[in-house]
Amino acid sequence: MKNSIVLMAGLLSMPLIQANGIIVIGNKSNGEEIVYETKAEKVTKALIEANFLNKELALEVLEKNSSQSSWKLSQFTIGLGVEGEAGIGPWNLGLAIKQRLVFKR
Amino acid sequence: MKTIILALIMTCTSAQQLPTDWYTEDGNEKNNANLSELALYMDKILSVQKDVLIQSHKDIQKDLGEWKFAGQKTDLAVSKSGLFGFSAVKGTSAIELSWSKIDTNKSEEPNASVVELNSEMNESDVLATVRPFYKVLLKNNRENEFAHNSRNFEDHVLRYHRALKQVSKLNDTQYVADKFQLDMSVSYSSPLFGLTRLSGDTRMRLEWKIIPSSLKSDNDDQEVVRKILEDVSIALENATPKEGYKLKKISIGLGLSKKNLLSFTKIKGDIAGSLFLKKTKAKLNVESDFGDEDYQWLNEEENKFLPLFKRSKFRKGIKKSFEMTNWFSKQFKKQQSLWEIGKFKTSYTISYSGFFGLANTSSNSSVSFEFSK
Numbered sequence: 346m347k348n349s350i351v352l353m354a355g356l357l358s359m360p361l362i363q364a365n366g367i368i369v370i371g372n373k374s375n376g377e378e379i380v381y382e383t384k385a386e387k388v389t390k391a392l393i394e395a396n397f398l399n400k401e402l403a404l405e406v407l408e409k410n411s412s413q414s415s416w417k418l419s420q421f422t423i424g425l426g427v428e429g430e431a432g433i434g435p436w437n438l439g440l441a442i443k444q445r446l447v448f449k450r
Numbered sequence: 451m452k453t454i455i456l457a458l459i460m461t462c463t464s465a466q467q468l469p470t471d472w473y474t475e476d477g478n479e480k481n482n483a484n485l486s487e488l489a490l491y492m493d494k495i496l497s498v499q500k501d502v503l504i505q506s507h508k509d510i511q512k513d514l515g516e517w518k519f520a521g522q523k524t525d526l527a528v529s530k531s532g533l534f535g536f537s538a539v540k541g542t543s544a545i546e547l548s549w550s551k552i553d554t555n556k557s558e559e560p561n562a563s564v565v566e567l568n569s570e571m572n573e574s575d576v577l578a579t580v581r582p583f584y585k586v587l588l589k590n591n592r593e594n595e596f597a598h599n600s601r602n603f604e605d606h607v608l609r610y611h612r613a614l615k616q617v618s619k620l621n622d623t624q625y626v627a628d629k630f631q632l633d634m635s636v637s638y639s640s641p642l643f644g645l646t647r648l649s650g651d652t653r654m655r656l657e658w659k660i661i662p663s664s665l666k667s668d669n670d671d672q673e674v675v676r677k678i679l680e681d682v683s684i685a686l687e688n689a690t691p692k693e694g695y696k697l698k699k700i701s702i703g704l705g706l707s708k709k710n711l712l713s714f715t716k717i718k719g720d721i722a723g724s725l726f727l728k729k730t731k732a733k734l735n736v737e738s739d740f741g742d743e744d745y746q747w748l749n750e751e752e753n754k755f756l757p758l759f760k761r762s763k764f765r766k767g768i769k770k771s772f773e774m775t776n777w778f779s780k781q782f783k784k785q786q787s788l789w790e791i792g793k794f795k796t797s798y799t800i801s802y803s804g805f806f807g808l809a810n811t812s813s814n815s816s817v818s819f820e821f822s823k
Contacts, residue, residue: 367495368466370527370811371538378811379538380529382466388536389498389505396506396522407517422523433536440538442524446510447548449520 369433369440381434391433392444399424399446421448466491466533472774473532473807492781495536499524503549503789521550528810544808545778548793568659569614576611577604583654587634607656610723613712616672619662623683627675628728632656674714675725678702680740681761682727685768687734691821692776693783699820700727714745759804767806768817771798775819793822
């Protein structure tokens with residue numbers, strides 16, 4: 346019985362992995378693994394917001410590239426996850442989903 | 451009570467859990483019982499990505515002028531305990547997905563940062579080719595750091611070059627060594643376009659076209675390369691990609707041992723290369739005298755070889771990895787939309803004992819398959 350209570354307490358103290366959740370997996374800067382679960386709707390919303398921010402950055406870059414460079418860029422990829430508002434997970438974990446947008450001429 | 455709680459945990463986590471023999475480096479248990487649940491979970495992950503594309507597409511395309519939004523790339527990861535999900539920026543990817551519109555032209559993506567070399571070049575030409583590139587990478591170094599780093603860089607490049615020069619021509623294998631890629635990364639505070647917060651590292655990729663030597667080497671320097679070519683040829687003899695995908699690339703991670711040869715070491719640190727194999731039209735000659743010598747792991751710290759893993763395990767692992775990749779291709783094919791996964795890459799790791807599993811957060815990939823439509 347004592348073991349069961351300890352086990353139950355341990356279970357309640359860890360993040361519950363729900364059947365409907367989406368898992369995000371990454372590393373802290375010290376290399377330690379982080380596993381975080383969130384709802385699919387939250388991931389969708391965050392990625393759409395990240396796409397919006399990435400698009401704004403992409404426009405700046407493409408404009409600069411067109412006017413300053415003598416090289417003709419044929420493909421451009423932007424975004425390795427956007428931290429902050431559009432990231433996923435608790436901010437202190439620094440979990441930002443790896444996602445890149447691809448632009449072509 | 452314990453049983454009830456454990457059952458509850460199993461029920462809650464099973465959808466996100468890979469079969470144990472897919473991720474545990476040391477595991478050899480067969481446990482494919484939860485594949486149907488994993489397929490449902492996979493469907494949910496892919497639906498999120500598809501929804502994001504459908505909902506973002508119009509907005510992203512607006513004001514782009516002559517540019518077109520061509521698609522998105524995402525990564526999936528595996529935790530140490532076998533949970534499966536989206537990969538975060540700081541993490542090891544197990545699967546990379548490239549989404550594109552069904553009607554777009556899927557031409558090979560250009561990669562402007564590749565420095566092209568070939569295994570027959572003389573050493574002074576190799577150095578003359580790479581110097582301008584690494585000088586840019588190291589331009590923020592202080593003078594003494596620059597001298598040290600450039601010596602270290604040139605030493606590595608030349609050691610790889612000498613090793614690649616010795617790759618022998620083999621007639622009996624279906625796969626041959628095609629090219630070798632070496633990615634160099636240097637912490638760099640002034641990235642291109644000023645997008646510091648998006649990427650802290652700058653990478654340079656050196657790519658050697660391998661021209662196999664017709665002179666048979668008297669020493670064992672290319673032992674590992676020869677074994678890989680033989681084993682991959684045997685393991686994939688009857689392997690066929692399914693669901694409309696084609697096998698585009700196979701790469702095997704290799705490092706350098708202290709003896710100046712390409713070695714199947716556990717690869718750690720910034721400097722590690724990948725040997726790419728190309729399929730030839732040749733049929734596997736079953737009468738060939740392929741060896742049975744096992745692989746050796748080199749312990750760099752102690753400078754000695756560790757116990758061996760069996761070639762039979764390696765061949766079995768390659769075959770199993772290919773089948774796992776085919777399972778993923780089946781899940782990708784199920785998605786019906788204007789957007790599709792046109793290309794994907796799966797990465798596997800090998801344990802010291804020779805077992806294969808999808809690369810997880812604690813491992814580096816050793817074998818990769820790239821499939822595309």
